[in-house]
Each structure stands twice: as structure tokens, then as C-alpha cells.
Amino acid sequence: MMQFYKTHSEDETITLGVEFAKRLTIKSVVTLFGDLGTGKTRFIKGVCKGLGVQEHVASPTFTLLNEYTGKEMNVFHFDFYRIKTISELDEIGFDEYLYGDGVCLIEWADRVKALLPSNRIDVFLKLGEDENTREISVHEIAEVES
Numbered sequence: 546m547m548q549f550y551k552t553h554s555e556d557e558t559i560t561l562g563v564e565f566a567k568r569l570t571i572k573s574v575v576t577l578f579g580d581l582g583t584g585k586t587r588f589i590k591g592v593c594k595g596l597g598v599q600e601h602v603a604s605p606t607f608t609l610l611n612e613y614t615g616k617e618m619n620v621f622h623f624d625f626y627r628i629k630t631i632s633e634l635d636e637i638g639f640d641e642y643l644y645g646d647g648v649c650l651i652e653w654a655d656r657v658k659a660l661l662p663s664n665r666i667d668v669f670l671k672l673g674e675d676e677n678t679r680e681i682s683v684h685e686i687a688e689v690e691s
Contacts, residue, residue: 550681551673558584558679562591565668565683569596569648571618574662576654579670584679585652588670592650593620604652610637619647625656634660663687 552558565588569575575592577585586604593602597616605611605624613620621642628634634657642649643662654661667684 546685548683550683552584552679552681553673554677555584555587558587558681559591559594561681562588562593563595564591566592566595568666571646571648572644574643574649574651574665575668576651576661576665577668577670578653578655580672583670583672584681585668585670588668588681589622589650589652592648593622596620596648609633610642615648619645621645621647621649623649623651625651625653628653628656631657631660 550561552561569592577588579585586602589604590602593613593615596618598613598620600613602613602622603611605622606626609623609625609628611622613622623639623642639660651657651661654667664687667686669682669684671680672678673680
């Protein structure tokens with residue numbers, strides 16, 4: 546299932562994230578794809594707000610991971626922009642987070658595609674027709690039972 550959205554400001558992108566958060570449950574994995582400046586972190590700020598996170602939400606560009614406490618579940622916010630090797634993920638226990646007791650939000654997920662679970666939600670963000678517009682598509686991927 547693919548859904549398309551268009552936002553016209555950072556606030557609208559955050560609001561979309563708040564709405565999007567309503568569909569998430571423990572063990573949800575959300576992957577975000579898009580160039581620099583397309584709104585990935587703004588969207589995640591909204592998701593965190595929707596999940597009841599009170600802490601300041603910022604991209605963990607240099608640490609790879611920020612952990613937040615939500616109202617009903619933990620939020621694990623990954624940013625793989627600066628990742629050099631997949632082995633770095635072993636060092637932080639990436640698998641344990643993916644299958645743990647929280648929601649995983651993964652920026653720059655294209656850099657770790659081989660490690661992503663087959664049940665996830667892919668969010669693609671791109672620049673729109675002007676500097677404030679973002680085109681966002683959401684694709685729920687579910688493993689097909691055979």
C-alpha cells in the first residue's frame with residue numbers, strides 16, 4: 546500500500562509525522578529515504594511528538610543512535626549518514642533494537658538496506674516545486690506468507 550502526501554512547511558511535515566505515529570506499534574520499523582534537507586528529521590520530530598516523547602529530538606548524526614522515552618513505548622532514532630561499515634551496527638547492537646521493545650526510526654536507511662527487516666514502513670521524502678514543499682510517499686512493506 547502506497548500513500549502520497551505533500552507538505553508546504555516544516556510545521557506541516559511535523560504535523561504529518563504526528564498523524565503517522567498513530568499507526569505505529571511496538572516493533573514498528575520506519576525507514577526514511579531522501580537527500581539532505583528533504584525533511585527526514587522534521588518528520589521524525591513529528592513522529593516522536595505523536596508518540597509522546599518529551600525530550601528534544603535531534604538527528605544522531607555523530608552517535609548513530611538517540612533513544613527517547615515515549616508515552617507507551619521507547620523510540621530508537623538511527624541516523625546512518627556517516628556510517629562507514631556495516632560492522633559499526635554490530636557494535637551498537639542494531640539487531641536487538643530492530644526486534645526490541647520499541648519503535649525504530651532509521652534515517653539514511655539506504656545505507657543499510659541489506660539489514661532491514663522485511664516488515665517495515667518505507668518513507669520517501671523529496672523536494673517539491675519550491676523550497677518549502679516536500680513530497681512524501683509512504684509504502685508499507687509486509688513479508689508475504691508462503
